[in-house]
Amino acid sequence: MEKVILFVAYKKSISKKEEEYILESLEELKELVDTAGAEVCDTMIQKVESINPSHYLGKGKVEELKQLVEELEATGVVCDEELSPVQMKNLAELLDVKIMDRTLIILDIFATRAKSSEGKVQVEMAQLKYQYSRLAGTGAMLSRQGGAIGNRGPGEKKLELDKRHIRARMDVLKQEIENMEKHRHLLRQRREKDNIPIVAIVGYTNAGKSKLLNVLSDSDVYVQDQLFATLDPTTRKVTLPEGADIRLVDTVGFIRKLPHHLIKAFYSTLEEARYADILLHVIDASNPHMQTHIEVVDETLAKLGIKDIPIIKVYNKIDKTDEPIPMDGVKISAKSKINLDSVLSEIEKILFENLKQFEVFVPYKDSHIVAYCQANAEKLAVDYQENLVNVTGYIHYSKFHKLEPYTTV
Ligand SMILES: Nc1nc2c(ncn2[C@@H]2O[C@H](COP(=O)(O)OP(=O)(O)OP(=O)(O)O)[C@@H](O)[C@H]2O)c(=O)[nH]1
Numbered sequence: 271m272e273k274v275i276l277f278v279a280y281k282k283s284i285s286k287k288e289e290e291y292i293l294e295s296l297e298e299l300k301e302l303v304d305t306a307g308a309e310v311c312d313t314m315i316q317k318v319e320s321i322n323p324s325h326y327l328g329k330g331k332v333e334e335l336k337q338l339v340e341e342l343e344a345t346g347v348v349c350d351e352e353l354s355p356v357q358m359k360n361l362a363e364l365l366d367v368k369i370m371d372r373t374l375i376i377l378d379i380f381a382t383r384a385k386s387s388e389g390k391v392q393v394e395m396a397q398l399k400y401q402y403s404r405l406a407g408t409g410a411m412l413s414r415q416g417g418a419i420g421n422r423g424p425g426e427k428k429l430e431l432d433k434r435h436i437r438a439r440m441d442v443l444k445q446e447i448e449n450m451e452k453h454r455h456l457l458r459q460r461r462e463k464d465n466i467p468i469v470a471i472v473g474y475t476n477a478g479k480s481k482l483l484n485v486l487s488d489s490d491v492y493v494q495d496q497l498f499a500t501l502d503p504t505t506r507k508v509t510l511p512e513g514a515d516i517r518l519v520d521t522v523g524f525i526r527k528l529p530h531h532l533i534k535a536f537y538s539t540l541e542e543a544r545y546a547d548i549l550l551h552v553i554d555a556s557n558p559h560m561q562t563h564i565e566v567v568d569e570t571l572a573k574l575g576i577k578d579i580p581i582i583k584v585y586n587k588i589d590k591t592d593e594p595i596p597m598d599g600v601k602i603s604a605k606s607k608i609n610l611d612s613v614l615s616e617i618e619k620i621l622f623e624n625l626k627q628f629e630v631f632v633p634y635k636d637s638h639i640v641a642y643c644q645a646n647a648e649k650l651a652v653d654y655q656e657n658l659v660n661v662t663g664y665i666h667y668s669k670f671h672k673l674e675p676y677t678t679v
């Protein structure tokens with residue numbers, strides 16, 4: 271088993287709140303490393319005037335870390351921040367063990383979790399992007415860089431690859447991803463024909479999303495007390511109390527400090543959420559860092575361009591906590607099956623009581639969309655302009671997704 275030491279440095283000048291965030295994040299890194307299958311044997315924190323651009327930690331602290339590595343016979347070190355290529359290279363030279371960072375660990379977990387062919391391709395792409403960005407300025411891949419715990423993913427062989435080869439492989443993967451996207455697009459179109467509203471379950475990793483999907487749909491999706499148990503989205507049909515069907519979609523969990531290119535890699539797996547009629551934001555109400563988790567989820571949704579979709583906040587695991595819970599959502603326990611009906615009735619409320627105001631710009635070639643509005647929308651105003659038809663009105667949330675592609679000119 272790999273034995274690693276975690277480390278992070280931060281400026282003395284930061285606020286109390288920022289400091290708390292950094293320490294929480296470090297706690298979480300422990301869980302991530304644990305999930306990746308390695309043992310954390312120590313943690314090192316340094317408060318500095320400014321982060322050392324060449325070695326990340328100060329000179330003396332690097333020496334201390336080196337001694338600690340030798341004493342504990344650690345096989346690697348993991349930084350909770352992204353290290354620059356230069357910092358990685360310098361630390362590798364001095365410490366002579368694997369130098370890793372948070373992103374690499376997350377990629378490593380993703381690599382073991384991806385089950386679908388699309389998930390696997392997406393992960394490999396993200397790994398190559400990570401490596402590619404690490405090559406900037408150093409010329410060649412360091413043999414100790416690339417693979418994290420146990421060198422999963424691209425594998426030892428590929429670590430020797432130079433930039434040109436990585437580029438070429440990325441081009442191949444890009445093509446594959448595009449083909450898969452086309453395929454998914456077709457599937458979605460087929461599904462849209464039946465007009466069943468989509469409800470996507472989003473939230474921080476380990477909040478209980480898959481568990482909720484299971485209890486609501488009586489199925490058996492992988493549920494684990496670990497980070498990123500779910501990577502590939504699963505969909506189940508669920509019937510609401512009043513008899514209407516919805517499609518409930520499980521998605522990959524979010525986490526703080528997810529680098530941009532990783533968010534992008536999962537953009538496609540999260541596409542279900544983008545086309546959803548409603549989002550269930552599942553929150554682990556028993557987690558002391560609940561508030562940070564909520565903020566991270568909100569921010570990530572914004573980064574993914576997911577907006578204008580009604581969100582139901584679902585405070586889960588109420589069986590596990592006595593802390594007061596905010597009043598802006600439903601409180602449930604997926605595990606103890608408490609209050610699950612209220613989730614379904616909230617969904618119903620939004621789907622069938624609320625209408626969504628819309629404005630679309632429809633080119634003349636897509637006149638069936640105008641007909642769709644005339645058949646389904648209310649308070650309709652149709653303006654035939656030179657190149658397109660401008661339609662405004664109100665429509666059921668469940669029927670809005672067809673108009674989504676036309677909301678910008
Ligand atoms: N006590 C308690 N535990 C719960 C509840 N709901 C889920 N859990 C547990 O929380 C852990 C995580 O549940 P999952 O459903 O895998 O969480 P997830 O949000 O899908 O996690 P990822 O797929 O990793 O993002 C599991 O051990 C569940 O059994 C609940 O209501 N109460």
Ligand SMILES: [Mg+2]
Nearest residue numbers: 479480499500
């Ligand atoms: Mg899950």
